[in-house]
Amino acid sequence: MVSGNQSLLQRSHASVWHPCTQMKQHEALPLVPVRRGDGVWLEDFDGKRYLDGVSSWWVNLFGHNHPHIKAAIVAQLDQLEHVILAGFTHEPVVRLSEQLSALTGLGHSFYASDGASATEIALKMSFHYWRNGGQHGKTRFISLKNGYHGETLGSLSVTDVDLFKDTYAPLLRESVQLPSPDWRLAEPGESAEQYALRCADRAEEYIAAHHAVIAALILEPLVQCATGMAMHHPVYLRRLRALCDQYHVHLIADEIAVGFGRTGTMFASEQAGIRPDFLCLSKGITGGYLPLSVVQTTDEVYRAFYDDSVARGFLHSHSYTGNALACSAALATLEIFAQQDVLASNRSKAAYLNRQLVDWADLPIVHLRNTGMIWAFDVTSGQAGFQQRFYQAVLQRGLLLRPVGNTVYFMPPYVISESEIDWMLEQTLGALKECI
Structure with a gap:
């Protein structure tokens, strides 16, 4: 029996030309079919969840499925x-x-x-x-x-x-x-x-x-x-x-x-x-x-x-x-x-995330930087193809990040909690250790 994910994948390949994409790459790197969203999370048709660490191409401010x-x-x-x-x-x-x-x-x-x-x-x-x-x-x-x-x-x-x-x-x-x-x-x-x-x-x-x-x-x-x-x-x-x-x-x-x-x-x-x-x-x-x-x-x-x-x-x-x-x-x-005092809340969350990044000083990364609710760092070592390997590694861990070349960045929805920040950083760190 074809699962809900597989059915939608097949139909998407047959009819949709996806943006900013070499479609042939999806022969080896499957699309992710999304059924629903809630807060910082996306969920596929098999129930697997993904933390949206890039705010769905930087658009989502207050989470998916926001009641207001x-x-x-x-x-x-x-x-x-x-x-x-x-x-x-x-x-x-x-x-x-x-x-x-x-x-x-x-x-x-x-x-x-x-x-x-x-x-x-x-x-x-x-x-x-x-x-x-x-x-x-x-x-x-x-x-x-x-x-x-x-x-x-x-x-x-x-x-x-x-x-x-x-x-x-x-x-x-x-x-x-x-x-x-x-x-x-x-x-x-x-x-x-x-x-x-x-x-x-x-x-x-x-x-x-x-x-x-x-x-x-x-x-x-x-x-x-x-x-x-x-x-x-x-x-x-x-x-x-x-x-x-x-x-x-x-x-x-x-x-x-x-x-x-x-x-x-x-x-x-x-x-x-x-x-x-x-x-x-x-x-x-x-x-x-x-x-x-x-x-x-x-x-x-x-x-x-x-x-x-x-x-x-x-x-x-x-x-x-x-x-x-x-x-x-x-x-x-x-x-x-x-x-809501969104900007003050964001400053508090940014300060928290920056404190957690202090422990990353020994990693082979440079230019760890932050402006507001945007964080980025550049990976200095690793084999060729880091961008795609890292994307797949974090995706397997339930995290959506899209590196730009050898630059990894976080741009999560503003509603992300401290525990979700910790989880996002934990998965990123695990994927980095696999890929560099």
């Missing part, structure tokens, strides 16, 4: 599931926009369904802003080395991860990458702050020479996630904000992965005391329940499009823009932040 977010979605189902947002509006999208503006100080919100689309919107808005202002030469974008901003053509143009980008290079706009302030690249004896300032000096050299043609600089504040959780000092953001102001270049903060408490503050930019011209949000905005992304921008940018001429408007749209169900999930997520 579920109830908000169900309540909205009784009112309105969706309506075209061109020419119409509805209560959830208005309330969400108001609450986001109160949190960030940015005046207007433009909605889409995923992070890459948010990047596309911000890039197009910046380009069109300068065009509406008569500065037709400001058409170029700069980003950081090893940065990741999505895989649509516009977002891939400002991404610097060869594995994703090289194949599609003939389709992409040329962009320039500035040195990454990733503190792992600092010289011996050079602090994270000193290295960040040195990178900012390099950025100034380029921006000063080319600002007349630069529309915007896009970066991931504090943590470049897809390149192995590369972390940098907040002083870099302060310097880049000042440079963008001085040379009239937009600053786009891609907080798709790092927003909503993930770095220890509600938004990573807060730790530098800056406000970007465009703020891209997605992933955790709905607590991981429904697809939604938003680009927030300043009233100044909004006013540049406000005109009698249709062509000067921002003529960009997605069918499910501002979906009422997704907005309701986002509002419920913000209610949890407002009603």
Whole structure:
């Protein structure tokens, strides 16, 4: 008899093309069929449980099957599931926009369904802003080395991860990458702050020479996630904000992965005391329940499009823009932040986990690092193929982690308990000893 797991595996192989995957690898590395989720746990059809140590690609903030977010979605189902947002509006999208503006100080919100689309919107808005202002030469974008901003053509143009980008290079706009302030690249004896300032000096050299043609600089504040959780000092953001102001270049903060408490503050930019011209949000905005992304921008940018001429408007749209169900999930997520002291609880859990990691000092790992509810370390020894071997080893132990090359990271849901942290670290340590 074919088990529930095997049946779903066979059907998935026959009909689903899975993302970010060489499908042939699943001949040897089976997919994991998930039946249900609860808190930090996922469960397959045979009853085996897996601790979701990566928040299901960094989206799940408050655990699977959360009653408050579920109830908000169900309540909205009784009112309105969706309506075209061109020419119409509805209560959830208005309330969400108001609450986001109160949190960030940015005046207007433009909605889409995923992070890459948010990047596309911000890039197009910046380009069109300068065009509406008569500065037709400001058409170029700069980003950081090893940065990741999505895989649509516009977002891939400002991404610097060869594995994703090289194949599609003939389709992409040329962009320039500035040195990454990733503190792992600092010289011996050079602090994270000193290295960040040195990178900012390099950025100034380029921006000063080319600002007349630069529309915007896009970066991931504090943590470049897809390149192995590369972390940098907040002083870099302060310097880049000042440079963008001085040379009239937009600053786009891609907080798709790092927003909503993930770095220890509600938004990573807060730790530098800056406000970007465009703020891209997605992933955790709905607590991981429904697809939604938003680009927030300043009233100044909004006013540049406000005109009698249709062509000067921002003529960009997605069918499910501002979906009422997704907005309701986002509002419920913000209610949890407002009603519970989530950031303080996260600080306590982060401190606890960091204390447990003190005993890992003798392992063959380097750059053990933490920002908020993100931890990472780099494995320095072991045979080739560490990434896949480690993934399989922890999966066998009931733990979902997805290394980036030789970088292992934790990004668990905020509801993880101390005992679950202990169990996660125990399984990770056991898998490391098998694989290095």
